[in-house]
Amino acid sequence: xxxxxxxxxxxxxxxxxxxxxxxxxxxxxxxxxxxxxxxxxxxxxxxxxxxxxxxxxxxxxxxxxxxxxxxxxxxxxxxxxxxxxxxxxxxxxxxxxxxxxxxxxxxxxxxxxxxxxxxxxxxxxxxxxxxxxxxxxxxxxxxxxxxxxxxxxxxxxxxxxxxxxxxxxxxxxxxxxxxxxxxxxxxxxxxxxxxxxxxxxxxxxxxxxxxxxxxxxxxxxxxxxxxxxxxxxxxxxxxxxxxxxxxxxxxxxxxxxxxxxxxxxxxxxxxxxxxxxxxxxxxxxxxxxxxxxxxxxxxxxxxxxxxxxxxxxxxxxxxxxxxxxxxxxxxxxxxxxxxxxxxxxxxxxxxxxxxxxxxxxxxxxxxxxxxxxxxxxxxxxxxxxxxxxxxxxxxxxxxxxxxxxxxxxxxxxxxxxxxxxxxxxxxxxxxxxxxxxxxxxxxxxxxxxxxxxxxxxxxxxxxxxxxxxxxxxxxxxxxxxxxxxxxxxxxxxxxxxxxxxxxxxxxxxxxxxxxxxxxxxxxxxxxxxxxxxxxxx
Numbered sequence: 001x002x003x004x005x006x007x008x009x010x011x012x013x014x015x016x017x018x019x020x021x022x023x024x025x026x027x028x029x030x031x032x033x034x035x036x037x038x039x040x041x042x043x044x045x046x047x048x049x050x051x052x053x054x055x056x057x058x059x060x061x062x063x064x065x066x067x068x069x070x071x072x073x074x075x076x077x078x079x080x081x082x083x084x085x086x087x088x089x090x091x092x093x094x095x096x097x098x099x100x101x102x103x104x105x106x107x108x109x110x111x112x113x114x115x116x117x118x119x120x121x122x123x124x125x126x127x128x129x130x131x132x133x134x135x136x137x138x139x140x141x142x143x144x145x146x147x148x149x150x151x152x153x154x155x156x157x158x159x160x161x162x163x164x165x166x167x168x169x170x171x172x173x174x175x176x177x178x179x180x181x182x183x184x185x186x187x188x189x190x191x192x193x194x195x196x197x198x199x200x201x202x203x204x205x206x207x208x209x210x211x212x213x214x215x216x217x218x219x220x221x222x223x224x225x226x227x228x229x230x231x232x233x234x235x236x237x238x239x240x241x242x243x244x245x246x247x248x249x250x251x252x253x254x255x256x257x258x259x260x261x262x263x264x265x266x267x268x269x270x271x272x273x274x275x276x277x278x279x280x281x282x283x284x285x286x287x288x289x290x291x292x293x294x295x296x297x298x299x300x301x302x303x304x305x306x307x308x309x310x311x312x313x314x315x316x317x318x319x320x321x322x323x324x325x326x327x328x329x330x331x332x333x334x335x336x337x338x339x340x341x342x343x344x345x346x347x348x349x350x351x352x353x354x355x356x357x358x359x360x361x362x363x364x365x366x367x368x369x370x371x372x373x374x375x376x377x378x379x380x381x382x383x384x385x386x387x388x389x390x391x392x393x394x395x396x397x398x399x400x401x402x403x404x405x406x407x408x409x410x411x412x413x414x415x416x417x418x419x420x421x422x423x424x425x426x427x428x429x430x431x432x433x434x435x436x437x438x439x440x441x442x443x444x445x446x447x448x449x450x451x452x453x454x455x456x457x458x459x460x461x462x463x464x465x466x467x468x469x470x471x472x473x474x475x476x477x478x479x480x481x482x483x484x485x486x487x488x489x490x491x492x493x494x495x496x497x498x499x500x501x502x503x504x505x506x507x508x509x510x511x512x513x514x515x516x517x518x519x520x521x522x523x524x525x526x527x528x529x530x531x532x533x534x535x536x537x
Contacts, residue, residue, distance in 0.1 A: 001025075001046075001062075001177065001205055003233065005055035008041065010443040012435060015041055016052070017231035021224060025062075025176075028199065028206040030220035030240055035431070035447035035478055037228040039209045040069065043179045046207075062205070065175030069182045069209070069446040069473060070400070071166045076155035080145070080165055083154055084136060087173035088127040096120055127174060136172050142194045143168045146364075148341075156337050159398050159469075160186040160363035171198065180208040181446075184215050185472050186363065211475045216240035229305045257304045265303070268296040317426070319491040323353045323463035324388035327492055328374065333383035335366070335373060343369060347383070347517045353463075356507050357494045358522060361514030367496045368398060368468050370514070374494075375466065394462035398469045398496075400453050405442040412441060413456050423459075429485055430455040431478065446473040454482060463491040471499045480505070500527050 006019040015038040023029055031039050044050045046057050047066050075083065085091075097120050104113045128135065140150075145168060154162065163186035170178075178199070184192050196218045199206055207224070210216050216223070216239060223236045223243035236243045275289020333347040343366035351357055359367050372378045374385055375395050387393075395402070403412055409432055413423055427437050430451040441449055450473040457465055465486070471479045483505035486493065497503055508522040 007054040019233040029222040030216040033226035037226040062176035066179040081150040087169040319463035324390040327391040329386045358511040365514035392462040394460035467495040
């Protein structure tokens, strides 16, 4: 795969400017860069979803498998088994083969039909028609897809379950190029290890966007940096740790370059000022001043860009009203999806005002479902969810459905309660500055959209925040910056998360462990245990 002179802009925002790279047919390459650098956009170009303004990406006509960061499955009424099985077009190819043989029986001398039959048989052989179902069953077992899921409709799965099923289907589809966008977001340790081993043996090209450094160290033999500053793409040999060492060297070299440029700029500026102030009769001085002014202009125009430094602006985002002493009480809660097993049986607990409450558990245990029940998006089978009238809730949904992708960032956070200046200050806390705020959401990466949604939540100034996996799409540095905003919030927070750093940053006090329904004091070791053992299993 190669990219040549790749250029792309969304409005006035330049994503790539003459970017180029080359990858071999079996290279395994991790892709890194800050949120908004163009990582996911590159995948959209490779799959043909969008076209660059100039240049191209050449995949050599190879079959492409793409696992996006945000899973969208059209056939929600299809069973998991049928969805997985459709990863290889074997049924379609077999029907095509039968039709071709029927046509050949009527036209035995048609060489075109014979060629089509040979091509179709080649496709069936590629998809290993005789062993395909056995391979799928083995993949299901290794990916820890529970047998009871197979007869369930896709609409009945949780977000984490859908992600795991979509991942398994993509692996089963046997692409020659794999595009993986944050593939470990919904994998427990055991499944992550299986996937890493599978990818290491994979006989094709892999491009993976991931904030999981351990995963990149295990899988990647090259690292691709998409640099938001110069809009170029660079490929480094070695795993993620090797890249970090090289990046540190480049950062030191960049700092030295900036220092050298600043010294030249200062020296030339002084000379130009002296030349401008010199007597008109000093012709040599005046000519030298013009020469140096031209050199100075060129250096300034091409000076090395410093890394962005984000400044946090203090804003009053405290709740507009005081909350209740016990904002939410859940008593004897029972719930199940139609035809599925019980998720909760006699679940009872309460939330106290001002606390940070964490929900952890296995994928499918009902973490996101519990939040939807609290929000009134689902109704319990039995039991009560009592929300105190003083409780005002702002909700962050894992799948970001609260955003309007046709509107700009500013339009998505707009409120009569704030001036444009205040909105810009709030967006600055979430790493949007300058003309960034006028970008449409459909041009943003999942990480950027997540930041918009989180900013909206805080701007509501509700006295309770309900957050469903708020850091899934964020790199570690962005998580830290965003976590500062939520740490300073004075109201109550309920959060579903398996991110120990974020959880501890916002100050979790108690945790609900599903499916057991146990309430425990927060303990780092316990969260780490559930992260390793059950994290989105």
